[in-house]
Amino acid sequence: MEIETKKVILAVITLKPELVAGGGAPVFIAANREEQEKVAFYLSRIMDAMVHDLDNGVMVIVGH
C-alpha cells in the first residue's frame, strides 16, 4: 500500500531558525508566513512531495 512506504523529510522551512537543529534535511529560513508558504509550496511541487505544518512556525516537506 502506498502509505506504508518510507517517509523522508526532504526540507524544512522555518520562521524560527532556533527551533531547528542538525539533521539531514536542508533548512530554509523564511521571513514571514506568506514567504514560508510559498517556499514550501514550490519545494513540494519540485520534489513531488507534501507540505506538513508542525504548527509552531516550522513546515516540513515529506516525500511519501
Added chain:
Amino acid sequence: MDYHTGIVGGLIAGVLARIIMLRLDYRQYPTYPHDVITHIALGFIASLIGAVFIPALMLKEYTAVTFLAVAAEQFRNVRNMERETLSKLEENEIVPRGIDYVEGIARTFEARNYLTIFTALVVSGFIVWLGWIYATAVFVLILIIVCYLKTGKVVGDIAEVVLEQLYFDGPFLKISDIYLMNVGYPPDREKILAEGMGVLIKPKNDNGRAILHNLGQRQAIVHTAAALLGTKREVGEPEFTPLARKNIDTGEIGLFILPLEKDFECLRKVIERTPVLESASRKPLDSKAGRIAAD
C-alpha cells in the same frame, strides 16, 4: 456407444458457462478485447478437458484420464497470469487496487476455469447417462448455482455509509475525530474543504468491524471509489490522495476523497457495492469467544 454427442454437448455447455461468467466479471476488471479472447480460449480448453473426462473413463482409457488431470494443473497458471498482469499495471495506478484485491481477482479467474471444467464434466456425463433433456436442466441448475456463488458479500451488507463533514483541526484533516493527514499548505486545505467529500463507514456488527479492519479491504473501497467517481489526485500531489482510516475506538472507517464528481449518493452506492474481499473476510462472531467479547 457413441460418446460424441456427450463430448460436444459438454464442450458447448462449458464454453457457454465461461462466457456467462466472463460477462459477470466486467466490474472487477477492465475487459480488454484481447483478454476476452484469452479467457474464452482457456475456457474452451477447460471445457474440452471436462467434456472428455467421463467418456474416457467409460472407455476405460485411464491413461487419458491421468493426462487430463495433468492438463488441469495448467489452470493454476491462469491465476499467476492474472496476478502478474494486474500487479504490473498496479505500478501505474494513481490509486492502486492493493494486493488483496489483485489476489482476489486472480483467484476468481482460476476458480472460474475449474467451474467451467466441472460444468462440462457434469453436462457431458448427463448427456451420456440420461440424454439431452436432463443435461439441459442440469446445465441451467449449474448456472443458477454459479450465479449465486459469484455474488459474494458486498460492503453494504456489513456496514452502513453516512455522509460526514470534513474539518481541519489546525493543520490536521479530520473526520469525526479520525485523524486523516496533516496538510500544511493553506490553499490546499481550502480546496479540500470546498471540493472534498468525507463519509463514515459504520460496521453493522463485530464481523463487519473485523472486515473493515483489513487494510486491503479499505484499499479496495478507496480504489473503487476513485475509479468510478474520479479523483483529483495527481502525480506529485499527495495532498489529494483518497484515504480510509479507522476510528480506533469504534472501528468506524472515515473515508476522504477529492472526487471529480461530487455526489454523495453515487459515492454511497459505490462503497456499498464494493465486494468484501475473500482475504479480508473474517467472522469473529462465529466463534464462542468472539460472541462473548461482543457483548
